[in-house]
Amino acid sequence: MGLYSLVSVATEAKYDLTTNIDVTDGLTNGAECMVEKIDYRVDNSTRPSIIWVSFPHLEIGRKWCKERAHLYNTGINKNWIPILEVTKQFQINKKTKIQILRRQFPLRPAAAKTIHRCQGDTLNEAVVDFPISTREHMHYVGLSRVRNSCSRHVLNLNEKKIKVSEKVKNEMNRLRTEAILKPLAVLQVNIDSPQTKTVLFQNVRSLHLHIHDVRTDYNIQKADVNIFVETKLCLSDRNDTYELPGFSLYRNDFNQSNIRTSYGTAVYIKNDLNCTEIPYRFNTNDVEITVTVVSHPVPNFHIVGIYRSKSVRISQFIEALTHLHNSVLMKPTIPTVLLGDFNINLMQDGTEQKALKAFLITNKGYTQLINQYTTDYRTQIDHIYTNIPHLLQSAGTLESYYSDHKPIFMSLTSL
Secondary structure, three states: OOOOOOOOOOOOOEEEEOOOOEHHHOEOOOOEEEEEEEEOOOOOOOOOOEEEEEOOOOOOOHHHHHHOHHHOOOOOOOOOEEEOOEEEEEEOOOOOOOEEEEEEOOEEEOOOOOOOOOOOOOEOOEEEEOOOOOOOOHHHHHHOOEOOHHHEEEEOOOHHHOOOOHHHHHHHHHHHHOOOOOOOOOOOOOOOOOOEEEEEEEEOOOHHHHHHHHHOOHHHHHOOEEEEEOOOOOOOOOHHHHOOOOEEEEEEOOOOOOOOOOOOEEEEEEOOOOEEEEEEEOOEOOEEEEEEEEOOOOOOEEEEEEEOOOOOOHHHHHHHHHHHHHHOOOOOOOOEEEEEEOOOOOOOOOHHHHHHHHHHHHHOOOEEOOOOOOEOOOOOOEEEEEOOHHHEEEEEEOOOOOOOEOOEEEEEEOO
C-alpha cells in the first residue's frame, strides 16, 4: 500500500518516498529526499498540511512544483518540493469486505536502511553493518554503495559469510573463456586483400595503465601498425610487459630515464609487415616524432607518428615539421602519412589552425583525412595527413572506453 500508520518526521533527516507520486517527474517509490520544513497551514492544527523536501537532483519534481506554484510563499525555497498527504483504500483481510481508508504522507525514514533497500543508491558516506545472513551477493551490494572507499565504514564483516551464486560464477567463467564481444565501430578493412594495410593512432592516456585494455582491443589486433602516444613509459619498464601478440614493439620514451612522465610514444608493427627502416626517434623542439618506413602497400612508405603537447608553441611545432621535411621527407614524391595528436582543434578557427593548414596542406600538398570529433570533448585535435589520398580505402574514428581520445585510422591499398 505504501503508507505507514504512523510516520515520525524530523527536519534535516533523510526520507524515501513510499509511493509513485509522478513517475515521469522522478517522484517515484524509493526516491531519497531530505525533509526541509514541516508546514502547518491550518491555525491551531496539530497535523501538518505540507512537508517540504529537497532532492539531490534538482530536476526531480519540477513539473510537480509548477502545478502547485500557489503553495509557495515567503520562506519557502523554490527548489523545495511539496509532499502532500495521499489517501489509500485497503481491505482488512480476505475474510471480511470491510474497507479502510488511510490518509498519510508517503514518507519513510531512510537515514538507516536494510541492504536490500539501498540497492541502486549512490552515497557519499555510509556505515555498513552486515548481518549473519549468507544470502548471495549481500556483501557486494553493501560494499558498493559509496563513491569512495575511504568513506565506507564497515561493521561486523565476516569473510566466511560472503557468498556468490554458482550461476554467476559459471557465467563469469563463460564470459572470460568463451564469449566474444565484437564492437559496433570496427575497422572497415578489406581483409581479403593482402595489399591493404591499416595504420591506427591513439592518445592512449597511459599505456602503462591500459596495456591490458589495449591488448584485448579488437581494432588494435586488426591493424597492421599501431601508434600510441602519452604512453607514460620509462627506462625501467621492460618491453615484455607491454608486448602485443603478433606485433613487435618499438619505443620512443620522451624521457630516457627512470622518471615516469606523461609523454612517450610506442609503435607496434605486425610481424608479417616488412620494415625497410624500423621505427626511429626524430624528436625536435620537444615534439615527439617517430618515423617508420615499410614496403607495403607501396614501396618506401613513410609512416610518421607525431605528438605535440600544448606547452609547445606553434612556431616551434612548425619548425619541427620543417626539420622533418628537410631531413627525412625531402622529396614531395615520398609516399607519406602523418598521424598524430597535434593539440590543434580543426573544428575551431584560430591562428594555430591556420598556420598548420598553411604548412601541411597549402605548402606541402597533404590531404587531411579526419572530419569528425576525435575526443570525448567534441574536439578534433587528432589528425591524419597524407600525400597519397588516391590509395585511400577508408579512414575515420573508432571508439575507446579507456581513453578520452578516440582511435583514428586509415587503410591504404596498392593500385
